[in-house]
Amino acid sequence: MKAIVFDRYGSADVLELRDLEIPDVGDDGVLVRVEAASLNPYDWHLMTGLPYVVRPKELGLRPKVSGIGADLAGRVEAVGQNVTGVRPGDDVYGRVDTLPGTKLLALGSVAEYVRVSVDSIRPRPACLTAEEAAAVPLAATTALWGLHDVGRLQPGVRVVINGASGGVGTFAVQIAKAAGAEVTGVCSARNVDLVRSIGADHVIDYTREDPTRGARRFDLVLDNVGNHPPGAWRRVMAPTATYVASFGQPEHLWFGPFARLLRMFVVAPFISQRMTLLQPQRRDEDLDRLSALIESGNVTPVIDRTYPLADTRAAMEYLAQGHARGKVVITI
Numbered sequence: 001m002k003a004i005v006f007d008r009y010g011s012a013d014v015l016e017l018r019d020l021e022i023p024d025v026g027d028d029g030v031l032v033r034v035e036a037a038s039l040n041p042y043d044w045h046l047m048t049g050l051p052y053v054v055r056p057k058e059l060g061l062r063p064k065v066s067g068i069g070a071d072l073a074g075r076v077e078a079v080g081q082n083v084t085g086v087r088p089g090d091d092v093y094g095r096v097d098t099l100p101g102t103k104l105l106a107l108g109s110v111a112e113y114v115r116v117s118v119d120s121i122r123p124r125p126a127c128l129t130a131e132e133a134a135a136v137p138l139a140a141t142t143a144l145w146g147l148h149d150v151g152r153l154q155p156g157v158r159v160v161i162n163g164a165s166g167g168v169g170t171f172a173v174q175i176a177k178a179a180g181a182e183v184t185g186v187c188s189a190r191n192v193d194l195v196r197s198i199g200a201d202h203v204i205d206y207t208r209e210d211p212t213r214g215a216r217r218f219d220l221v222l223d224n225v226g227n228h229p230p231g232a233w234r235r236v237m238a239p240t241a242t243y244v245a246s247f248g249q250p251e252h253l254w255f256g257p258f259a260r261l262l263r264m265f266v267v268a269p270f271i272s273q274r275m276t277l278l279q280p281q282r283r284d285e286d287l288d289r290l291s292a293l294i295e296s297g298n299v300t301p302v303i304d305r306t307y308p309l310a311d312t313r314a315a316m317e318y319l320a321q322g323h324a325r326g327k328v329v330i331t332i
């Protein structure tokens with residue numbers, strides 16, 4: 001089979017298209033013939049090995065993960081003898097498993113085949129194409145976790161989503177709106193119409209207005225960008241509001257976003273507002289929650305561009321620019 005892999009840390013030029021053996025399904029696995037996969041900043045993080053501070057303990061001095069792609073949509077090719085609930089020929093979507101002994105996702109869905117556990121996939125919603133389904137898992141579960149589990153989203157609250165036109169942001173706008181929140185999206189001028197079209201009640205063009213200095217007050221801030229210090233958001237937060245930092249692509253090679261978040265961690269115990277970092281947990285049942293939102297029409301994936309497998313380098317270079325509108329998808 002053909003797959004995108006890398007052997008050393010670096011930019012997109014470390015990615016190579018190689019011929020590999022098709023994974024052995026084993027007794028407990030599911031072999032999926034991949035039709036589409038999507039890229040996330042998480043792929044960039046593992047490919048570059050940044051920030052440096054996380055290499056020794058988390059990423060490894062040499063890459064522990066050699067594939068690209070956490071999200072997938074495709075058709076079941078084979079199942080292990082202990083697997084129930086799915087059969088060859090089923091259309092599924094989901095994400096890869098974690099690397100044994102670590103918390104890292106065992107990236108590798110940007111390939112013709114991938115082996116996953118049965119708990120990591122769900123039936124593909126009939127209303128989605130393979131490309132749309134592949135756009136969902138990691139970004140949408142991040143938005144779901146940030147809003148509901150960390151942000152404690154409730155109907156009627158005033159939510160602002162910084163980076164509303166990105167992969168996580170486009171899902172967050174729709175999930176918050178489906179929960180009955182009053183949603184404000186922050187994006188650039190070229191994305192205002194997009195963010196409004198997916199349900200935002202208000203849109204702030206950050207090229208014209210500083211969202212941390214406006215008159216409107218918010219109960220929940222989901223910050224997917226980190227282009228303002230967390231403390232700056234406190235100016236537009238209600239006294240008991242929550243700020244959730246959900247950005248990870250580091251501007252500082254050694255410490256990444258932690259350099260910017262340090263002051264937040266120091267002041268958080270002494271203020272009434274909640275300032276916290278989003279650390280998504282792997283919960284396979286979140287795919288069921290997302291499938292329900294999709295099938296009810298409340299959530300629709302937004303895809304910026306699709307690339308063929310052979311052009312994965314170009315896709316990763318585009319993603320790294322940080323201006324994708326929704327998701328970047330690889331078609332297999």
